[in-house]
Amino acid sequence: MVKVNSNYGKLPGSYLFSTIGKKVNAYQAANPDKKVIRLGIGDVTRPLTPTIIGSLHGAVDEMADAATFKGYAPDLGYDFLRHAICEGDYKSRGCDISDDEIFVSDGAKCDSGNIQEIFGLDNRIAVCDPVYPVYVDSNIMAGRGGTYNPETGMFSDIIYMKCLEENGFAPELPTEVPDIIYLCFPNNPTGATITKAELQKWVDYANEHESVIIYDAAYEAYISEADVPHSIYECEGARTCAIELHSFSKNAGFTGVRLGYTVIPKDLVRDGVALHGLWARRHGTKYNGAPYIIQKAGAAVYTPEGQAEIKGLVDYYMRNASYILNGLKDAGFSVSGGVNAPYIWLKTPDKMTSWDFFDYLLNEVNIVGTPGSGFGPSGEGYFRLTAFGSYENTVEAVDRFKNIKL
Numbered sequence: 001m002v003k004v005n006s007n008y009g010k011l012p013g014s015y016l017f018s019t020i021g022k023k024v025n026a027y028q029a030a031n032p033d034k035k036v037i038r039l040g041i042g043d044v045t046r047p048l049t050p051t052i053i054g055s056l057h058g059a060v061d062e063m064a065d066a067a068t069f070k071g072y073a074p075d076l077g078y079d080f081l082r083h084a085i086c087e088g089d090y091k092s093r094g095c096d097i098s099d100d101e102i103f104v105s106d107g108a109k110c111d112s113g114n115i116q117e118i119f120g121l122d123n124r125i126a127v128c129d130p131v132y133p134v135y136v137d138s139n140i141m142a143g144r145g146g147t148y149n150p151e152t153g154m155f156s157d158i159i160y161m162k163c164l165e166e167n168g169f170a171p172e173l174p175t176e177v178p179d180i181i182y183l184c185f186p187n188n189p190t191g192a193t194i195t196k197a198e199l200q201k202w203v204d205y206a207n208e209h210e211s212v213i214i215y216d217a218a219y220e221a222y223i224s225e226a227d228v229p230h231s232i233y234e235c236e237g238a239r240t241c242a243i244e245l246h247s248f249s250k251n252a253g254f255t256g257v258r259l260g261y262t263v264i265p266k267d268l269v270r271d272g273v274a275l276h277g278l279w280a281r282r283h284g285t286k287y288n289g290a291p292y293i294i295q296k297a298g299a300a301v302y303t304p305e306g307q308a309e310i311k312g313l314v315d316y317y318m319r320n321a322s323y324i325l326n327g328l329k330d331a332g333f334s335v336s337g338g339v340n341a342p343y344i345w346l347k348t349p350d351k352m353t354s355w356d357f358f359d360y361l362l363n364e365v366n367i368v369g370t371p372g373s374g375f376g377p378s379g380e381g382y383f384r385l386t387a388f389g390s391y392e393n394t395v396e397a398v399d400r401f402k403n404i405k406l
């Protein structure tokens with residue numbers, strides 16, 4: 001008899017954004033005349049920039065000619081892109097990373113969900129609470145979570161590192177030592193960051209305890225403050241303890257075309273095995289390479305024109321972020337984030353639960369945000385707004401917030 005993977009049955013509820021989508025669709029169907037402003041899901045809205053589009057077009061034309069047509073891409077990525085990434089994101093920042101330590105993929109969601117496969121099931125993972133849900137759910141699916149306690153919203157075998165107002169939404173070094181530590185800075189959902197000196201403490205801790213840090217840098221392009229690191233490899237010793245995940249989604253607007261990469265330094269050895277080799281094997285077996293045309297578009301991001309254009313994208317969203325941050329502060333909300341990240345994290349008014357505030361905002365103010373509790377138990381009583389809308393809608397949404405009378 002067929003047995004299914006019973007670990008899936010341990011996942012509580014449905015995926016956060018499908019629940020939100022259903023609520024918003026039901027409201028919009030019942031109230032077709034209302035203008036609902038969506039500041040919920042972290043998806044970009046600006047089009048791909050001219051240099052990226054030009055490169056895409058050029059690559060499409062190459063596919064139409066037998067002389068330049070490309071079939072399967074190399075499993076680990078085309079050399080031209082791995083080299084451009086290495087120069088643009090690492091060498092330029094003084095990080096000691098080489099081209100062949102970069103694995104090109106179709107995005108950071110897949111990589112952040114799949115990376116756990118190269119680790120044994122008896123490893124203990126630590127996650128920030130609140131957290132980007134993929135880290136937890138992918139480990140639960142694999143059978144690494146233990147039992148779920150619906151009272152606390154926590155799994156017995158996961159170490160939750162609380163990120164609250166008291167600690168500036170940055171986790172403290174866990175006293176119970178984890179094997180695998182997921183960190184994401186700038187953070188989704190809180191928009192918080194840590195300085196290079198603070199990140200160095202995590203690197204030292206991981207090296208001392210032989211843990212591995214999985215560092216999600218999906219939002220590094222949004223960093224505006226000088227002491228916030230863009231890569232964990234800016235820290236000394238990170239080559240022996242850290243894997244880094246990157247995405248082209250938020251810096252260059254690739255959410256719909258899909259491109260990302262993972263870095264595993266060859267010096268990262270655990271249990272006598274180089275993790276680089278394991279991931280190369282996994283990638284080669286289960287993945288057939290990001291499309292040529294998309295990798296060409298990705299390479300255009302690293303040209304001087306591409307860099308200037310994507311800075312324009314980030315600036316556009318960050319203007320929204322500071323508009324929301326300052327507007328909500330003026331309106332009396334308790335808010336954070338929004339300085340080095342496109343997310344604003346706000347405390348719900350009057351101690352409302354995150355979902356009560358979601359329902360109130362949707363039904364009475366016609367704004368969609370994301371309930372903080374969807375990101376973990378410590379997100380309860382908080383709410384996430386994104387800066388990825390249009391400027392006009394962002395301004396209108398902030399005006400509506402200013403008129404809230406609770």
Ligand SMILES: Cc1ncc(COP(=O)(O)O)c(C=O)c1O
Nearest residue numbers: 107108109132188218247249260
């Ligand atoms: C922290 C974090 N990592 C990864 C991703 C996924 O990125 P991608 O679009 O490259 O799959 C997201 C998307 O929202 C994210 O917030």
